[in-house]
Amino acid sequence: xxxxxxxxxxxxGMSAASKAKRDDPDLDVVVFEKGEWVSYGACGLxxxxxxxIQTLEELVSVTPEEFREERDIDLRTGHExxxxxxxxxxxxxxxxxxxxxxxxDDLLIATGAEAVVPSIDGRDREGVYTLGSMTxxxxxxxxxxxxxxxxxxxxxxxxxACHFLESCEGAVGLVGGGYIGxxxxxxxxxxxxxxxxxxxxxxxxxGFSEATSEAVREHIESKDVAVYLNSEVEAFEGAAQRAAExxxxxxxxxxxxxxxxIVTADGExxxxxxxxxxxxxxxRTDLADEAGVExxxxxxxxxxxxxxxxxxxxxxxxxxxxxxxxxxxxxxYVPLALTANRHGRAVGQTVSGTPTEGGGIAGxxxxxxxxxxxxxxxxxxxxxxxxxxFDPVTETxxxxxxxxxxxxxxxxxxxxxxxxxxxxxxxxxxVSEYGEGAVHRSHAVVxxxxxxxxxxxxxxxxLAYAPPFNTTWDPILTAAKVLGGEL
Amino acid sequence: xxxxxxxxxxxxGMSAASKAKRDDPDLDVVVFEKGEWVSYGACGLxxxxxxxIQTLEELVSVTPEEFREERDIDLRTGHExxxxxxxxxxxxxxxxxxxxxxxxDDLLIATGAEAVVPSIDGRDREGVYTLGSMTxxxxxxxxxxxxxxxxxxxxxxxxxACHFLESCEGAVGLVGGGYIGxxxxxxxxxxxxxxxxxxxxxxxxxGFSEATSEAVREHIESKDVAVYLNSEVEAFEGAAQRAAExxxxxxxxxxxxxxxxIVTADGExxxxxxxxxxxxxxxRTDLADEAGVExxxxxxxxxxxxxxxxxxxxxxxxxxxxxxxxxxxxxxYVPLALTANRHGRAVGQTVSGTPTEGGGIAGxxxxxxxxxxxxxxxxxxxxxxxxxxFDPVTETxxxxxxxxxxxxxxxxxxxxxxxxxxxxxxxxxxVSEYGEGAVHRSHAVVxxxxxxxxxxxxxxxxLAYAPPFNTTWDPILTAAKVLGGEL
Numbered sequence: 016x017x018x019x020x021x022x023x024x025x026x027x028g029m030s031a032a033s034k035a036k037r038d039d040p041d042l043d044v045v046v047f048e049k050g051e052w053v054s055y056g057a058c059g060l061x062x063x064x065x066x067x068i069q070t071l072e073e074l075v076s077v078t079p080e081e082f083r084e085e086r087d088i089d090l091r092t093g094h095e096x097x098x099x100x101x102x103x104x105x106x107x108x109x110x111x112x113x114x115x116x117x118x119x120d121d122l123l124i125a126t127g128a129e130a131v132v133p134s135i136d137g138r139d140r141e142g143v144y145t146l147g148s149m150t151x152x153x154x155x156x157x158x159x160x161x162x163x164x165x166x167x168x169x170x171x172x173x174x175x176a177c178h179f180l181e182s183c184e185g186a187v188g189l190v191g192g193g194y195i196g197x198x199x200x201x202x203x204x205x206x207x208x209x210x211x212x213x214x215x216x217x218x219x220x221x222g223f224s225e226a227t228s229e230a231v232r233e234h235i236e237s238k239d240v241a242v243y244l245n246s247e248v249e250a251f252e253g254a255a256q257r258a259a260e261x262x263x264x265x266x267x268x269x270x271x272x273x274x275x276x277i278v279t280a281d282g283e284x285x286x287x288x289x290x291x292x293x294x295x296x297x298x299r300t301d302l303a304d305e306a307g308v309e310x311x312x313x314x315x316x317x318x319x320x321x322x323x324x325x326x327x328x329x330x331x332x333x334x335x336x337x338x339x340x341x342x343x344x345x346x347x348y349v350p351l352a353l354t355a356n357r358h359g360r361a362v363g364q365t366v367s368g369t370p371t372e373g374g375g376i377a378g379x380x381x382x383x384x385x386x387x388x389x390x391x392x393x394x395x396x397x398x399x400x401x402x403x404x405f406d407p408v409t410e411t412x413x414x415x416x417x418x419x420x421x422x423x424x425x426x427x428x429x430x431x432x433x434x435x436x437x438x439x440x441x442x443x444x445x446v447s448e449y450g451e452g453a454v455h456r457s458h459a460v461v462x463x464x465x466x467x468x469x470x471x472x473x474x475x476x477x478l479a480y481a482p483p484f485n486t487t488w489d490p491i492l493t494a495a496k497v498l499g500g501e502l
Numbered sequence: 503x504x505x506x507x508x509x510x511x512x513x514x515g516m517s518a519a520s521k522a523k524r525d526d527p528d529l530d531v532v533v534f535e536k537g538e539w540v541s542y543g544a545c546g547l548x549x550x551x552x553x554x555i556q557t558l559e560e561l562v563s564v565t566p567e568e569f570r571e572e573r574d575i576d577l578r579t580g581h582e583x584x585x586x587x588x589x590x591x592x593x594x595x596x597x598x599x600x601x602x603x604x605x606x607d608d609l610l611i612a613t614g615a616e617a618v619v620p621s622i623d624g625r626d627r628e629g630v631y632t633l634g635s636m637t638x639x640x641x642x643x644x645x646x647x648x649x650x651x652x653x654x655x656x657x658x659x660x661x662x663a664c665h666f667l668e669s670c671e672g673a674v675g676l677v678g679g680g681y682i683g684x685x686x687x688x689x690x691x692x693x694x695x696x697x698x699x700x701x702x703x704x705x706x707x708x709g710f711s712e713a714t715s716e717a718v719r720e721h722i723e724s725k726d727v728a729v730y731l732n733s734e735v736e737a738f739e740g741a742a743q744r745a746a747e748x749x750x751x752x753x754x755x756x757x758x759x760x761x762x763x764i765v766t767a768d769g770e771x772x773x774x775x776x777x778x779x780x781x782x783x784x785x786r787t788d789l790a791d792e793a794g795v796e797x798x799x800x801x802x803x804x805x806x807x808x809x810x811x812x813x814x815x816x817x818x819x820x821x822x823x824x825x826x827x828x829x830x831x832x833x834x835y836v837p838l839a840l841t842a843n844r845h846g847r848a849v850g851q852t853v854s855g856t857p858t859e860g861g862g863i864a865g866x867x868x869x870x871x872x873x874x875x876x877x878x879x880x881x882x883x884x885x886x887x888x889x890x891x892f893d894p895v896t897e898t899x900x901x902x903x904x905x906x907x908x909x910x911x912x913x914x915x916x917x918x919x920x921x922x923x924x925x926x927x928x929x930x931x932x933v934s935e936y937g938e939g940a941v942h943r944s945h946a947v948v949x950x951x952x953x954x955x956x957x958x959x960x961x962x963x964x965l966a967y968a969p970p971f972n973t974t975w976d977p978i979l980t981a982a983k984v985l986g987g988e989l
Contacts, residue, residue, distance in 0.1 A: 056907070056974075058967075059969050062908060067909050341964070351967070352974045353964065353975065353979075354964065356975065374959070374962025375964070383970040388970070388971065420560040420561055450937050452939070454966050454968070454971045455966075455971065456945060458963075458966065458978065459945035462946055462953065463949060465964070466949065468949070472861070475859070475860065475861025476945075476948050477828070477840065477948055478948050479868035479941050479948070480868060481545060481868040483870040483936070484942065
């Protein structure tokens, strides 16, 4: 009897465990998860905090009991793996009652990622959150519920100059303009909070095209979110701290009291009840590193196309691992849910006897912000493209989302990037009103960048057309035609 | 100075004329159009008849004046071409005041298609329509307006058994369950007509998968459209005819009076005020044929990848021509708007000096019916697949259109067909609630069938994911995974 051990019980880990056991019921499958939650959709947390989802349990696709009883997986929650011994082929985990060591034939490291906490003064204060785990999601929801106990806050009559108001009751600060920042801006603003979003760089959603970033920023500002670009957060001040400073007394320590204000490097001071750090994640690699598993150039665990690491029969998948980019062929670190599921599943299939490639990544991502949706895929950044040996050209077009004469359509803004030399499509970024198809349309470009299609070939795609869905030339095709004219 | 002559002023013709003139302003571009309308969106007619679009002019993307004045195209409406002389390289057209003959250097035949009128007894009666031209669209809208003059009809309390009622005021019959039948069912039912849809075969939308056909049929039946499958319409009876038959007197001639009822081969008799024939189209090829232009196996004009016919410098594009199918490589006849635009544009580019392939066709199509949307692409029919040398396997899955926990999602039903031997994706058919993305998702499969991607490769596509848009595995990926399990 062979044993497959999995470290980490979220998307990659549980996909691997389930697939392996389904394909080879004789396999012993042991999963160690340090927390209590497994197989949960962290992507749904903003909607839970917003109040569109009522319980955390709804975010769980399969419960621990189902894994144990229906899928016959030896799932051990509350078990934190502290060591991997690749010589002895063992894994050692600590739990409340002691320690356990298990031998493996195959091992999957699926330790995920953790929030990056920048070294901002006051980051340990009460009221300063990150959002990576179910527990953190719960805390944030409780914060919202507490603040709204007396009913929704009166919406102050505020424009973009809101942050100059003397005092803002119900104000919150979001640090970082990525997915979490944007999705939480919606979740909190729709709960009548006054939302301040701080972005260090000159645009939000920096993985998307400039045109997409700009469109989303304009939209969220129209929803009364104050967006601060080129704004470095320097400190989370507490009430006592301020009092102390004003009386020139001793400064109290971090975490002693609740956050009262966000202070930026250029001296702006915004009073807030809460601050959320959404400044990215980094792979959890310590355990792997200590066991001699090689990390790649991105800092995440390096794997081959079967997600196998440098150690035999030791695999890595999900947010702790890098993967080859379909456009550049180089390793990339894009920790997202589908890759974790897909690569986990592939590993499960491989260890159960059918070697399976999980496929590369295109860096595809989607986000909804209030009433707009956006997606990106492939390589858009010109520096990144040039580093990979391309000569990038980019065009952005605005196109109608339905036939011009058809009621209720909107606009799809498509940015397309190609290589001047080979005319190959490198990437795309799209934004439209929610429901007008920016995200689902991006599916076409994922195929194009994966297959190495040229702009002219993409422009000739026989895409579906009918007046309620697009113009005769879908926006994707129009973008390809226009970009083709530049090559 | 070189002259480019175009026969036919709709999508293919005007795309070619515009592109040729834009790319080579020195070119003389002459377009002969027998009617008065050019460059119109016939696909929008059902929405004009429904009342969502208020004027026929809205369906026109560029007016004759704009073509003449802004684009400097010698557009001659009211000119019917009666002969092409490929030896002398001339085209002769008749108009109200006589005849004109023009020499061409390059010629594009873009004569379009015409409605197939089956030999049903009484087909010339008043109240029996087809829908292919702007004029016919106008007549149908006038019919709707007339019938609704006293305000909307009282919606009778009718179920599927409606057609057994003694007499149906405001009843209409649609013959043929293709795009026109389905779109006009919506247009008329939403105007409170009692709609009867007759389909000769055992399902509507026969180019789509059975699962899609079934889902759309169930949906339109839920909207009180009576659908008659395996039902051959035998006659359109008139009032006098019936009276005459009843008194065994002489039968009056066709067209003498208005339609009163539709009679089917199995003896059903449904009283209707109007009947619309939506039984397909055929290419208009007489002119080309007489000039020695070769027709292909589909009966439409044969062309090479540049849309050039067997005659030098004579091109054909749009609804009168066939084109190579991206899956089979064989000629196919799929007369749709995008192909006409794309191939017309390619011809325009070619005759202006840049030889341009217009690309093959994937047989992609989309349709909205009330609150559902559907799309299809590639090869789905098993007989057709086997004829092309494939061993087809098909699977249909139901998947959630958004994350299970996200509000307001629906279901996307995906049918995927692949070749067992090569595992290549051959085609797909999708249906969902309107707005839940069946059509835009089909874009991904168009790329897959065009590039010859395998089911496993498609399943590994890094498609965009976020809870408001799909489950972690988009329905397309789930379908590929499930079908992959069958191979």
